[in-house]
Amino acid sequence: MFNRVSGPSALGRDAFGVARPHTGEFGELVFDSLVYSAPDGWRPLFMDVRVPSDPRVDSPPPLVLWVHGGSWVHGSRKRRPVDVERAWFIERLLLAGYAVASIDYRLAREVPFPGPAVDVRAALAFVHTHAGDLGFDADKIVVWGESAGAHLGLLTGASSERFAALGGAADHPGEPAPKPAAIVDWYGPADLPRMLATSAEAALGGNPEALRQHADFEQFLSMGWDADAASPERVLQGDCPPVLLVHGTGDTMVPVGESRALAERLGQLDVIHELVELPGGHVFAGSDSMLPAIEASLDFLRRIVGDPFAEVAPELLGDPDEVDPGHRLSDAEVADMRAGFRAGVAEAWGDERIPGVSSRDLTLDGPDGAIGARLHEPDYVPLGRERELPLIVEFHSGGFVVGDLDTHAPSAARLCAATGAPVLQVDYRVTPEHAFPAAYADAVASVREAWARRDDLGLAPGREISRVVLYGDSAGGALALSVALELRSQAEIVVDRVVAIYPVVEWTDIRLWPGMSRYLGAATEAEIDPADPRLRDARLAPGMALELQNLPPVQLAVGSRDRVLEQSLAFAYRLKAAGNALDLQVLPAVPHGFNVMSAATPLFAAAAARVDRLLARRLWEG
Incomplete structure (x- = not known):
C-alpha cells in the first residue's frame, strides 16, 4: 500500500x-x-x-x-x-x-x-x-x-x-x-553512435542547423551516452x-x-x-x-x-443507431418518427414526475410568428441568490425533425431541479415543414426575447434573472453553440455559459440522421452537394466557424459510444486552442441520446446526473 x-x-x-x-x-x-x-x-x-x-x-x-x-x-x-x-x-x-x-x-x-x-x-x-x-x-x-x-x-x-x-x-x-x-x-x-555518424554526414554540407545539431549530439554522447547500454540495438537480447x-x-x-x-x-x-x-x-x-x-x-x-472490451457484447460497442443515407423519408414516415419518439420518451419516463418544479407555457415573439415555450421554475433556489438567477434556455434534440416541448419536458424539469435554476424550453421550427435557417432564427430570437422579458416571465416574487445559459443536446446543442457565436459580441445579453450535449457541430463527417437532409431541402443525404456553402455555415454547423475566440465558458458532454465523439473531440481542441474555458465530459459506455432518455436506464441517469451536477456547481460557485 x-x-x-x-x-x-x-x-x-x-x-x-x-x-x-x-x-x-x-x-x-x-x-x-x-x-x-x-x-x-x-x-x-x-x-x-x-x-x-x-x-x-x-x-x-x-x-x-x-x-x-x-x-x-x-x-x-x-x-x-x-x-x-x-x-x-x-x-x-x-x-x-x-x-x-x-x-x-x-x-x-x-x-x-x-x-x-x-x-x-x-x-x-x-x-x-x-x-x-x-x-x-x-x-x-x-x-x-x-x-x-x-x-x-x-x-x-x-x-x-x-x-x-x-x-x-x-x-x-x-x-x-x-x-x-x-x-x-x-x-x-536504436543505436546512438550510428546516429552520431548520420548527423556528421548531414553536417558535411555546411548547413548551420545541421552543424549545430551535430555539435550538440556530439557533446551529448560525451556525457556517458556512448555506452553500449545506451543503445537498444546493442543491449537488447532474446x-x-x-x-x-x-x-x-x-x-x-x-x-x-x-x-x-x-x-x-x-x-x-x-x-x-x-x-x-x-x-x-x-x-x-x-x-x-x-x-x-x-x-x-x-x-x-x-x-x-x-x-x-473483448468480453463486451457487440451491441454495447459503438453507437446503436444505424443510418441509411439513401433513404427517402416521406411525410408519413416523419409523422411516424415523431409519434415513435414521443412514445419512447413516455415509456422511458413512465409516471415519474420531478418534484419541486412548477411549469407553465408561454409564447415568445419570433421572426415569423410566435414561438412556443415552456418555463420550468424550481420551488427552491440557493439562499441569497434569488436576484442573480441564471435562465437556462433549452434547445431540444431531434435532428431538426422530431422533438417538442412535451418530449423534452421531463428532462428539462430534471435539469431545473438539479441546478436550482429556471429552464425555458424553446419550441423552434423543425423540418420538413421549415428549412434552414428557420431553427437557428428561432433560437436567436427566443434568447433575445427572453432576455428582454426577463422581468416579465412570471417568476416567483423576489426572483430576478441576471444571466442566460444556452443549453441543448444533439441538434439543440449545435443551436446553443451557434447562438453563442452570434451573441458573443453583443454585450447587452449576459451569456454566462454554453452547455452542449453531444452536439452535431459538423455535417460533413457523419451519417445524417433520417430527415436531417430535408432541413437543407434535399430528399436524401446523398443528394446534398458537398460544395453547398450551407455545410460550412456556422448557423448550421458551429464547428465550421473560422474563429472561436471570446466565447463564454463551454461545457461539452458526449458519450464514449456516440457517433459524434470524433467531431466533439476535434471541436473541444479548437475551443481550448482559442483560449476558451472548457469543461469536457466524455461519459463512459454512453451512446447518443442519453440526456432526453435519462430515465430509461441507470447508466443514462448517471450520465445525465454528472452533466447536471457540473453545471450546478459552475452556476453557483463564487
Missing part, C-alpha cells in the same frame, strides 16, 4: 503524500503527481496515472507507461507534441480501455547517462509494485514512448544485469524493474518482450533506418516484433498518419496484452 504518513521526518518518496484521486474528463480515476522516485540529491520525480472506469468492464485494465520525448533535454509528463495533443492521444488509450501513467524523468542536462534510463526503470518498478493500489493489471504493463522516450522505453527490455554490465546501472534491490509485457517504440533512436516499431518514412530527425535496423536485430534475436512504416516526418509531421499510428499501436496491444 501507499505510505500515506509523510512529513519532514520521512525520506525519499515517502516524504511526499498521496493526493486523493479525482474523476477526470473521460470519467477515469486520476491520481495526480505521484512521486515514484526521489533520488538522493535530485528533484522528486512525478507521474500522473489515469485509470479508465467503464461499467462494461469488470477486470483491471492493462497499463501503458508513457515516456515523453524531447531529445532527452526537453519535455515533461504534462507536455506532448502538438499533433499528439490534437489527436487526444492519451485519451484514446483510455477510451480503448487502457490505464495510462505519464512520467517525468531527469533530463540529460541534469544528469549524465544512465540517469534518465534508471528513472524510467524505477517508474516501471513503481507501477508494478502499486498496481493493486492504482487499479490495473500488474502483469499487463506496456512501456510506450516517442522519440527520446521511445529510446528510454526500449532499454526496459533489457534485464537489470545486462543493462548494468554494458555501462548502465543495476536496479534498486528493493524494487527491481520487471520486464514489461510489451514495448511500443514510436520513432526512437528475452526482450514483444516490440512494435512505428516510424515516419520522411523522418529526418530520427531516420526510419533506425527502426529498420532494430527490427532486423530483433529478428535475429527471435524477439516478437512488428515494424509499421507510415508517411510523415518526425511525430508523423506533414501527414495524416497520427490516427493510423495510434490505431496500429492499439491493435498490437490488443493482440499482445488483450482487448479490455
Whole structure:
C-alpha cells in the first residue's frame, strides 16, 4: 500500500503524500503527481496515472507507461507534441480501455547517462509494485514512448544485469524493474553512435542547423551516452518482450533506418516484433498518419496484452443507431418518427414526475410568428441568490425533425431541479415543414426575447434573472453553440455559459440522421452537394466557424459510444486552442441520446446526473 504518513521526518518518496484521486474528463480515476522516485540529491520525480472506469468492464485494465520525448533535454509528463495533443492521444488509450501513467524523468542536462534510463526503470518498478493500489493489471504493463522516450522505453527490455554490465546501472534491490509485457517504440533512436555518424554526414554540407545539431549530439554522447547500454540495438537480447516499431518514412530527425535496423536485430534475436512504416516526418509531421499510428499501436496491444472490451457484447460497442443515407423519408414516415419518439420518451419516463418544479407555457415573439415555450421554475433556489438567477434556455434534440416541448419536458424539469435554476424550453421550427435557417432564427430570437422579458416571465416574487445559459443536446446543442457565436459580441445579453450535449457541430463527417437532409431541402443525404456553402455555415454547423475566440465558458458532454465523439473531440481542441474555458465530459459506455432518455436506464441517469451536477456547481460557485 501507499505510505500515506509523510512529513519532514520521512525520506525519499515517502516524504511526499498521496493526493486523493479525482474523476477526470473521460470519467477515469486520476491520481495526480505521484512521486515514484526521489533520488538522493535530485528533484522528486512525478507521474500522473489515469485509470479508465467503464461499467462494461469488470477486470483491471492493462497499463501503458508513457515516456515523453524531447531529445532527452526537453519535455515533461504534462507536455506532448502538438499533433499528439490534437489527436487526444492519451485519451484514446483510455477510451480503448487502457490505464495510462505519464512520467517525468531527469533530463540529460541534469544528469549524465544512465540517469534518465534508471528513472524510467524505477517508474516501471513503481507501477508494478502499486498496481493493486492504482487499479490495473500488474502483469499487463506496456512501456510506450516517442522519440527520446521511445529510446528510454526500449532499454526496459533489457534485464537489470545486462543493462548494468554494458555501462548502465543495476536496479534498486528493493524494487527491481520487471520486464514489461510489451514495448511500443514510436520513432526512437536504436543505436546512438550510428546516429552520431548520420548527423556528421548531414553536417558535411555546411548547413548551420545541421552543424549545430551535430555539435550538440556530439557533446551529448560525451556525457556517458556512448555506452553500449545506451543503445537498444546493442543491449537488447532474446528475452526482450514483444516490440512494435512505428516510424515516419520522411523522418529526418530520427531516420526510419533506425527502426529498420532494430527490427532486423530483433529478428535475429527471435524477439516478437512488428515494424509499421507510415508517411510523415518526425511525430508523423506533414501527414495524416497520427490516427493510423495510434490505431496500429492499439491493435498490437490488443493482440499482445488483450482487448479490455473483448468480453463486451457487440451491441454495447459503438453507437446503436444505424443510418441509411439513401433513404427517402416521406411525410408519413416523419409523422411516424415523431409519434415513435414521443412514445419512447413516455415509456422511458413512465409516471415519474420531478418534484419541486412548477411549469407553465408561454409564447415568445419570433421572426415569423410566435414561438412556443415552456418555463420550468424550481420551488427552491440557493439562499441569497434569488436576484442573480441564471435562465437556462433549452434547445431540444431531434435532428431538426422530431422533438417538442412535451418530449423534452421531463428532462428539462430534471435539469431545473438539479441546478436550482429556471429552464425555458424553446419550441423552434423543425423540418420538413421549415428549412434552414428557420431553427437557428428561432433560437436567436427566443434568447433575445427572453432576455428582454426577463422581468416579465412570471417568476416567483423576489426572483430576478441576471444571466442566460444556452443549453441543448444533439441538434439543440449545435443551436446553443451557434447562438453563442452570434451573441458573443453583443454585450447587452449576459451569456454566462454554453452547455452542449453531444452536439452535431459538423455535417460533413457523419451519417445524417433520417430527415436531417430535408432541413437543407434535399430528399436524401446523398443528394446534398458537398460544395453547398450551407455545410460550412456556422448557423448550421458551429464547428465550421473560422474563429472561436471570446466565447463564454463551454461545457461539452458526449458519450464514449456516440457517433459524434470524433467531431466533439476535434471541436473541444479548437475551443481550448482559442483560449476558451472548457469543461469536457466524455461519459463512459454512453451512446447518443442519453440526456432526453435519462430515465430509461441507470447508466443514462448517471450520465445525465454528472452533466447536471457540473453545471450546478459552475452556476453557483463564487
